Each structure stands twice: as structure tokens, then as C-alpha cells.
Amino acid sequence: MTDPVEQQDYSRLFRLDGRRAVVVGAGSGIGRESALALSAHGADVVCADRDLAAAEGTVALGGGSAAYLLDVTDADAVARASRELDPVDVLVFTAATNVRKRLLDYTTEEFDRVVGLNLRASFDLVRAFGRGMAERGRGSIIGFSSIRSVAVEPGQGVYAATKAGLVQLLRTAAAELGPSGVRVNAIAPGVVDTPLTAQIRANPEWYQAYSSKSALGRWSHAHELAGAVVYLASDASSFVTGSQLFVDGGWTAVDGRYTPPA
Ligand SMILES: NC(=O)c1ccc[n+]([C@@H]2O[C@H](COP(=O)([O-])OP(=O)(O)OC[C@H]3O[C@@H](n4cnc5c(N)ncnc54)[C@H](O)[C@@H]3O)[C@@H](O)[C@H]2O)c1
Numbered sequence: 001m002t003d004p005v006e007q008q009d010y011s012r013l014f015r016l017d018g019r020r021a022v023v024v025g026a027g028s029g030i031g032r033e034s035a036l037a038l039s040a041h042g043a044d045v046v047c048a049d050r051d052l053a054a055a056e057g058t059v060a061l062g063g064g065s066a067a068y069l070l071d072v073t074d075a076d077a078v079a080r081a082s083r084e085l086d087p088v089d090v091l092v093f094t095a096a097t098n099v100r101k102r103l104l105d106y107t108t109e110e111f112d113r114v115v116g117l118n119l120r121a122s123f124d125l126v127r128a129f130g131r132g133m134a135e136r137g138r139g140s141i142i143g144f145s146s147i148r149s150v151a152v153e154p155g156q157g158v159y160a161a162t163k164a165g166l167v168q169l170l171r172t173a174a175a176e177l178g179p180s181g182v183r184v185n186a187i188a189p190g191v192v193d194t195p196l197t198a199q200i201r202a203n204p205e206w207y208q209a210y211s212s213k214s215a216l217g218r219w220s221h222a223h224e225l226a227g228a229v230v231y232l233a234s235d236a237s238s239f240v241t242g243s244q245l246f247v248d249g250g251w252t253a254v255d256g257r258y259t260p261p262a
Helices: 029-040 052-063 075-084 108-136 157-180 195-201 204-213 222-233
Strands: 020-024 044-049 066-069 090-093 139-144 182-189 244-247
Touching: 020 029, 029 044, 029 052, 029 090, 029 222, 044 052, 052 066, 075 108, 090 108, 090 222, 108 139, 108 157, 108 182, 139 157, 139 222, 157 182, 182 222, 195 204, 222 244
Parallel strands: 020 044, 020 090, 044 066, 090 139, 139 182, 182 244
Antiparallel strands: none
8 A cells, every 4th residue: 555645735836935045146147036036935045146245236136135255266165155054955056157269269267267167166066065955964956057068159168068067067966965865956048138148149140149049039038047946946846856957948949040931
């Protein structure tokens, strides 16, 4: 005989009451909207960013209870944050950078800067916050990859490599921390209207080409990533780990070179 199925209260499926979330990169773009959405679902959110005033701006909008100054390229500061903010149930990290340049033109300094923030700092965050989560037997870690983790174009080589690397890092963390009750997932946005993509929006041809690539025929707004964050943070995704959730308007589903007359 199997155990009786427990009656679920689906009205609370996405609620995060009583949970502490740390959003790194909460001062801008997707991180800010993530903090606002997690807060709206009941989480106690700490808004971390290297730009403290920006993080405070998110708190002022209702995105959390505290702002926290953190430069994630400083490994000691990341370790200190994990101790000072303990216990953390949900870690979301969005901080990343891009230098759009062809490989032959890339400098070693640029390579180190992009890898240092996008990959190395992500590694430090997962290690620092994952340890406490594993000890407590629960937690959800959410990192931001990109459509560039699977589809590239000239000028995106190093960024794409960091995002593909991040996905494999998070999958491995899912494998290693899963037995301790910690889930680890990636969200892959398409093109989102944030400061990170200001260079593209400043060029009408580039902007338009990206609009028409996705199935939905437009860019997304940062707030359209918030649902995926709340989902992966909450018990609505209690059996989801090691996954990459594409929130890309169908960018990676559609070839897009040509619409046949059929
Ligand atoms: N915007 C897009 O079109 C897009 C597309 C695909 C993937 N993504 C990914 O989504 C994530 C969020 O992007 P966004 O567009 O919201 O970026 P954003 O530039 O708007 O925000 C990034 C935030 O991170 C903070 N930050 C930067 N360096 C930091 C550091 N060293 N320590 C702490 N905080 C730091 C910044 O101050 C800023 O508040 C990134 O990982 C990005 O690669 C974005």
C-alpha cells in the first residue's frame, strides 16, 4: 500500500514566507526585478550589489529589507557575506559583464575581467552560500546564464564561454548538493532591456535584428524574468534541479534565417 497523498494547498505554491533570499546584482535590471518579485511573495530579501546606492534604491522600491555592499570579484568578501547573511534559503546572482569583441581582438585583461566576474565569482558564490544550505538541508541557488550558453555569434566568444561554463558548474553543484536538499538551476534570458544591453539598443539595425529573431518578435523587459526566479526559488519547483530554464521568447527554438512560403 502506498502512503496517502498529502492534500496540497496550491494557493501557497509560490509563497516564500519565512525564507531569506539574497539577490546579488539587485541594484539593476533583472536582479532588481527578482528582488521585488521575491519580496512580493513573502521572502525576506537582502539586496546585494557593488553599487550600494543602487541596492538601496531597490530596497526603497519594496525589493527587500536591507541593502548589502558586495563586490563578488573579492572572494574574501563573498565568504564574509555568506557568514554575515547566514542563514540563506535562496541565492540569486545576476552580476555579469560582457565585452563584445572578436576573439582575435580580445585582450588578456578583458578575458580575465569577463571570466573573473561571470565565472570565477559565480564559483565563489556557489561555494560560499552552498555550504550553509547543505548543512541546513535546504536551499535554492539560481544563476543567470544566457541564450549565449547554447547559441553564439561573432563577438560573443568569451561571454558565451563563461555562460556555458556557468551552466556546467551549476549542473555539477546540483549533482553534488542534491543529496543535501539543495537545488541549483540556471535561467537563460534572451535579449532584455537593461543597462547591460545599452550598446545594442543604441544601434537601430542591431536592435531590430534581435527583436525579429525570437518567436515573440520583441525584446523582453527585466520584469519578465521575475516569474522564473520566483518559480525556481519556491516549492513550485521542488523537483527541479540541474536545469536551465530558457526565458527567451522562443529565440533558441526558432531558426529564424528564413520564413518559408509554406
Ligand atoms: N540583459 C540581457 O539582455 C541579458 C541577456 C542574457 C543574459 N543576461 C544575464 O542576466 C544577468 C543580469 O543581467 P542584467 O541585464 O540585469 O545586468 P545589469 O547590468 O542591469 O545588472 C547587473 C548588476 O550587477 C551589479 N554588479 C556588477 N558587477 C558586480 C560585482 N563585481 N559585484 C556585485 N555586483 C555587481 C551591477 O552593479 C548591477 O546592479 C547577467 O548574468 C546577464 O549575463 C542578460
